Every structure is written in structure tokens, then in C-alpha cells.
Amino acid sequence: MRWIQWTLAALIAGGLAGAPVSAQPSPPAPQARFVVVLDAAHGGDDTGGRLNGGQLEKAYTLALSVRLRSLLAARGIQVVTTRESDATIDANKRAEIANHAQARACLSLHASQSGSGIHLFASSLAPAQPTRFAAWKTAQAASVTRSLALAGVLNSALLHAGMSVTLGRTTLPALDSMTCPAVAVEVAPERSTLKEITAGLDDKNYQARVAAALAAALVEWRTEAHQP
Amino acid sequence: MIPRYQKFLFVILLVASLAMAVGLWELRERAHQRMIAGQDSAPTSAPEVAPAEQATLLVANDSDGSLLTQVHSLPLPADPGARARAVLGKLLDLYAAPDAAHSVPGGGSSVTQVFLLAAPEIGTGTDAAVKPKSGEFSVNPPAAPPQDTQQTGPQLAVVNLTGSFAASHPSGIETETLTVLSICGTLRANLPRVTQVRFLVDGLERPTLAGHADLTRTYLTSDAAPAEGAHP
Numbered sequence: 001m002r003w004i005q006w007t008l009a010a011l012i013a014g015g016l017a018g019a020p021v022s023a024q025p026s027p028p029a030p031q032a033r034f035v036v037v038l039d040a041a042h043g044g045d046d047t048g049g050r051l052n053g054g055q056l057e058k059a060y061t062l063a064l065s066v067r068l069r070s071l072l073a074a075r076g077i078q079v080v081t082t083r084e085s086d087a088t089i090d091a092n093k094r095a096e097i098a099n100h101a102q103a104r105a106c107l108s109l110h111a112s113q114s115g116s117g118i119h120l121f122a123s124s125l126a127p128a129q130p131t132r133f134a135a136w137k138t139a140q141a142a143s144v145t146r147s148l149a150l151a152g153v154l155n156s157a158l159l160h161a162g163m164s165v166t167l168g169r170t171t172l173p174a175l176d177s178m179t180c181p182a183v184a185v186e187v188a189p190e191r192s193t194l195k196e197i198t199a200g201l202d203d204k205n206y207q208a209r210v211a212a213a214l215a216a217a218l219v220e221w222r223t224e225a226h227q228p
Numbered sequence: 229m230i231p232r233y234q235k236f237l238f239v240i241l242l243v244a245s246l247a248m249a250v251g252l253w254e255l256r257e258r259a260h261q262r263m264i265a266g267q268d269s270a271p272t273s274a275p276e277v278a279p280a281e282q283a284t285l286l287v288a289n290d291s292d293g294s295l296l297t298q299v300h301s302l303p304l305p306a307d308p309g310a311r312a313r314a315v316l317g318k319l320l321d322l323y324a325a326p327d328a329a330h331s332v333p334g335g336g337s338s339v340t341q342v343f344l345l346a347a348p349e350i351g352t353g354t355d356a357a358v359k360p361k362s363g364e365f366s367v368n369p370p371a372a373p374p375q376d377t378q379q380t381g382p383q384l385a386v387v388n389l390t391g392s393f394a395a396s397h398p399s400g401i402e403t404e405t406l407t408v409l410s411i412c413g414t415l416r417a418n419l420p421r422v423t424q425v426r427f428l429v430d431g432l433e434r435p436t437l438a439g440h441a442d443l444t445r446t447y448l449t450s451d452a453a454p455a456e457g458a459h460p
Contacts, residue, residue: 188402
């Protein structure tokens with residue numbers, strides 16, 4: 001039976017020698033999951049502000065969230081929303097959803113009849129170094145620097161789309177508990193220099209322009225996030 | 229012949245009449261004295277008011293989200309708490325004006341009281357982000373004795389607003405944030421020792437002003453610089 005062993009050894013050796021030696025490219029490193037959280041503010045019993053024409057803020061933010069989710073999904077961005085219907089969700093639950101998703105960007109969507117254009121707000125918490133355990137009410141402190149960078153990208157995209165933008169810092173309970181780069185986006189009517197409304201919140205075209213600009217900004221943010 | 233009992237009754241009635249006459253005269257005299265005394269205490273000169281001083285107000289502007297410094301002359305009491313209430317009253321009067329750049333109904337009467345307390349310490353650096361929890365006013369005990377702190381140390385202002393002011397305040401992140409920051413900045417400009425501000429509504433803690441700005445936290449007056457609300 002020795003010959004069988006020799007034959008098998010020869011076949012194995014021949015097979016290995018005859019195998020094409022090619023430098024197999026190593027599989028590409030999996031890109032980090034890019035998830036965006038859209039938080040349509042208010043909902044259910046919490047109606048938010050009352051806008052012109054009797055529309056409620058909770059309805060406007062939900063419509064904007066749905067529109068923006070569709071645009072982002074079409075661009076291959078995974079989206080997690082805090083609500084898909086007229087449901088009451090408290091601030092802690094919203095932050096829980098965002099933190100559980102380990103999102104790379106979180107947008108809290110609001111609307112207001114006062115002011116003009118788009119208002120972008122980052123948390124007013126002082127920046128802090130990330131720690132293993134973070135206080136719930138100030139969890140955003142470790143991400144404030146990234147949140148300000150995200151606000152800058154959103155600002156550029158909105159200005160590029162021809163909208164007026166106001167940047168600021170604020171204290172929102174849900175925002176301050178999020179661990180992702182988070183920005184509150186408040187949509188107000190567009191006004192002329194005489195403070196007359198040129199595009200109201202009930203203007204579908206205006207809402208579409210806002211959503212398109214926000215989507216473009218998040219695509220840009222994804223590109224920056226994937227750069228080494 | 230007059231019966232004896234009728235004589236007694238006549239005397240008793242006569243004495244009672246005389247006693248009542250004397251009593252009536254005495255009451256009349258007392259009423260007269262009171263009237264004279266009342267005339268003496270009638271205001272014959274204008275009451276003394278606090279002298280007018282320059283007060284610096286940080287006035288919000290909704291159109292660009294900015295806080296603009298304005299100087300107004302108004303009577304300011306010497307008491308710091310009353311002084312704080314006076315400047316905030318003037319600020320909210322400006323917001324209640326018809327052509328206000330930051331329109332909020334209510335006016336000066338929306339500030340019920342302003343209490344000034346020794347400010348609790350808040351850490352610096354990494355701990356700076358850790359504000360006192362809801363309902364907690366003291367993070368660390370003050371290092372200085374309470375009396376010294378009351379005289380010279382930093383102060384926490386507790387601003388008590390009316391429920392009608394909060395109920396009628398326009399809803400929105402920008403407008404609510406500007407109201408809060410302008411109150412903090414105005415307190416800082418006129419009472420430099422005030423470093424922290426907390427808000428109550430009708431004496432109670434309230435989650436938000438009108439659905440957005442968090443009223444459960446302690447605000448640092450240093451956050452309310454006039455440059456707040458950067459322009460793009």
C-alpha cells in the first residue's frame with residue numbers, strides 16, 4: 001500500500017505546485033456603518049408650536065422626516081427615525097433610539113413661525129473628552145465638537161441652496177442626551193428684507209428644497225466621515 | 229299720685245339718656261380726631277422714587293438670532309433683587325411692544341420675583357458640562373462662609389415668571405432660546421455677581437418654556453454673550 005501513499009503525496013504536491021499563484025487582493029475593509037437618525041420633534045399629545053394656516057409643528061416635522069428619509073434612502077444611506085406616526089415619544093426615548101443606532105449623524109427636526117430661514121442649533125454643553133460612562137443629561141458633551149462640524153456642513157449646503165441660515169447653541173433635552181453628532185434643524189418661513197414671507201411653511205416647494213439641501217449635506221458628511 | 233315704680237323708671241331712663249348723650253359726644257370727638265389725623269397723613273408731596281440710572285439690556289432679534297446691547301435709563305432700586313426685577317421688567321416691556329424685533333406678549337409684569345442666592349460651585353474643564361441635576365441647587369458646598377459669599381461671592385438668580393407669560397410665549401427653539409439668553413445676559417450686565425440663572429414658572433419648575441428651551445437646568449450667564457447667534 002506504500003505506492004498509494006506515494007501517489008497521493010505526489011498528487012497533492014503536484015496540485016499545490018500547479019495552482020496559480022496569484023496575489024489575491026485582500027477583501028476591502030468593511031466601511032463603518034453610516035446611519036442617520038431623523039428625529040421628527042413632538043408628536044401625539046405634544047403638538048409643538050402652531051404654524052400659519054393652523055398646521056401643527058408635529059405634523060410638519062413628520063412630513064419633513066418622511067421626505068428626507070426617502071431622499072437619503074435613495075442615496076444609499078441607512079436611516080433610523082424616532083417616529084413614523086403621530087405618536088407621543090418623550091425626550092429620553094428619542095435619545096435612546098439615537099444612541100442605540102450608533103448613528104453618525106442625528107438631526108432633530110423642528111419648525112417655527114418666528115424668525116426667518118433655517119436655524120441650526122448645536123448643544124450648548126461645553127465640549128468634553130469621551131469617557132466610558134457619561135451622564136445621561138450631558139452625554140452630548142463628548143460629541144459637541146463633531147456636532148459643530150456637522151452644523152457647518154449643513155450650513156454650507158443650505159447656503160448653497162440659496163437659503164438664509166442662523167447658527168446657534170441651545171439646550172434641548174433630547175439633543176443633550178444623544179451621543180452622536182447631533183444638530184437641531186428648525187425650519188422657519190423665508191422672509192424678505194421687509195420681513196414679508198416669501199416662502200411659507202405650507203409651501204411644498206420650500207419644504208422640498210430644504211429636504212434636498214439637508215440630504216446633500218448628509219451625503220457630504222458621509223464622504224467626510226469615510227475619508228481617512 | 230305718681231306710683232313709685234314709675235318714678236324709678238323715669239330716673240333710670242333719664243340717667244340712661246344722659247349716659248348715651250355723653251357717649252355720643254365722646255364718639256363724635258373721636259371721629260373728629262381721626263379725621264384730623266387722616267388729613268395730616270394725606271400725601272402732600274410726591275413719593276420718593278429710585279433715581280434713574282443707566283441699565284444695559286441684551287435685546288433679542290428674531291430676524292438674525294442675535295442679542296444686541298441697548299442702554300436705557302430707568303429708575304433702579306438699591307435692593308439687588310428689586311433691581312434685577314426692574315431691569316428684566318424693562319426688557320420684557322420692550323418685547324411686548326408692537327414693533328418688537330423679538331415679539332413676546334406679557335410685558336414687565338411677567339417677572340414676579342427675582343431671588344438672589346449664593347451660587348453653588350460648578351466644576352471646570354471636563355466637569356464643566358455637568359450641570360446640577362433637576363431640582364438640585366447645590367453641587368458642592370460653598371468654600372467661603374455663607375455670609376462672606378452673600379456679600380462678595382457669585383450669585384444664583386432664580387427668576388420666577390408668570391404662567392401666562394410661558395403660555396403665551398411663541399413656540400420655537402430660536403425664539404425661546406433668545407428669551408432665556410437675553411434674560412441671562414441682562415442680569416449679567418447689570419448684576420455682575422450673578423453667574424448662574426434658574427427659572428421657575430408660578431413658583432414651580434417647568435420642563436420647557438414653550439416646548440423647546442429646557443428650564444430644568446442651570447444657565448451660566450457667561451453663555452449669553454452679545455455675540456450669541458452667529459451670523460452665517
